[in-house]
Amino acid sequence: MKLAMIYSFLKQDLAKIEDAVNETIQSENPVLREASGQLLHAGGKRIRPVFVLLAGKFGDYNLERMKAVAVSLELIHTASLVHDDVIDEAELRRGQPTIKSKWDNRIAMYTGDYIFARSLENLSTLDNPRAHQILAKTMVELCLGEIDQIQDKYTVEQNFRNYLRRIKRKTAILIAASCRLGAIAANATKETELALYRYGYFVGMSYQIIDDVLDFTASEKDLGKPAGSDLLHGNITLPVLFSMEDKEFKQQLVDMFKSEEELTSADIEPLLEKIQSNGSIERSLEVSDQYLSKAYQSLSELPNLRAKQTLKGIAKYIGKRRA
């Protein structure tokens, strides 16, 4: 089953959000308008708006209020992708040339900042200081997470706590914030809001762990990049952390990272084989499953609504994701 099928009952509302997202980035400047639209028109799962809408179903669901939050979160995510492509020197995203490759880094910076500003302007229509506090904190954490990622690159002396904090900041908190802000915008009870926040956090952790596993197990075609790219770029993910329990593996990695600039896919091939066969993939998936169990547990605190089944379905889909 496709992910979009799971939340198909939100189709109409999601279409309205899509329109609102497009409207929000209609700059008078033609280059800015084209650049801003470039990434949004290339598609994307719009998973953050989905979480906002589903969370809103547990309170007083008002589409205008939901829209303010959903549009802003999607735009913040988009702005961060535009800047991420400058950081990663990416040429393609969602099969389309990135803004930095179609224009240049400067245009990408202006575009990302413009989208960010539009996002905040849009959310300022929601007169709820707590929503702003949560989103603002999330944004700061997101940046810190990305800085951590650069700091931790090619560093083998790191532990599970480093990794978990990094993926929390990188992925989980924005999903958690989407769920929480949806609940806040719908004036849901505090208990509901926190249960949804926990759900989002746990699902986000699971999602990122699976993403990190897929980097070793999925095909180049599915990934759109060669397998093991994370490791090649010095990112130590969960399967690598488990593999490093083997001292020989760790030493090999240390030796390899000494010549990090000349590292090629062929160089890391022996390590990839070990990761794929030493049980670290299975152990990583177990950790992901544990997070998913916690996500289900968080849902158990919520009333039995269709949205609850949908959130369960999304968690299940994420847990089974293998490509």
Add this chain to the structure above:
Amino acid sequence: MNTSEMNIQQLKQKIASQVRHPFLAKFIPEPIIDEDKLVILSSIMDHTTLSPVKREQYVITTMLVQIALDTHDLVTLTDEDDEKETIRTRQLTVLAGDYYSGLYYYLLSKLDDIPMIRTLAGAIKEINELKMELYYKDVDSFQEFLASLKKIESLLIQRVATYVQKTTINDMAGEWLLAKRLIDEKTSYQEGKFSPVIDLLVRKPGSLETSTQVMLSLEQMLQKHITRLEATVSQLPIHFKWLKSYIHMAIHDKFYEKPIVEEG
């Protein structure tokens, strides 16, 4: 909060401690806190009825936005031959700018100040639109170019001034910040450093064909602007006494390159 040398230095320290990040500090230069903008903002806030906490937070958050915008202007273009260090500096410059933007939002959200969040976000939006225009549009005239540059330099402060309903020094701020920017660009260029303004003028010639012509035009423009600025400053109301003397000193320091001795 009354603007004074001591007060400005204290504000500078508070802003510096906000943007301090140990890992960033290791690899990218500490952000420059534009003291002139700080003085203008602080002087604007002096004459509002806002609480001292709010005045200070408005100055700090506006400066954080300015620092974020300035930091993103430092992101270099990609070159195939870029070395690892260059790439890492670029990556961290992108993230630092995002981080400083996040901080402005975070601080104002803690004050529950949604209207100010909107004011600053609106200014960021407009400034990026202007920057894009300037970057992509052929320069039709030097005047038009300067008008855009002036807006880019002063729009943030002017939007804040309008928000707190203290617009008396808006014109002066525009003149001063443009003149200052041109002086900085001229100095950079003369020192053999990269000057985005002069580069843009030389690259997109229009009626300006050589760097010598550009420099000559720049010099003439500067003279005109300084004269206009001095006239605007002298018209400021008496309660801007400290600001007036600050700007007079700054004009002499930066433009005439000979510091004047303070009276008394």
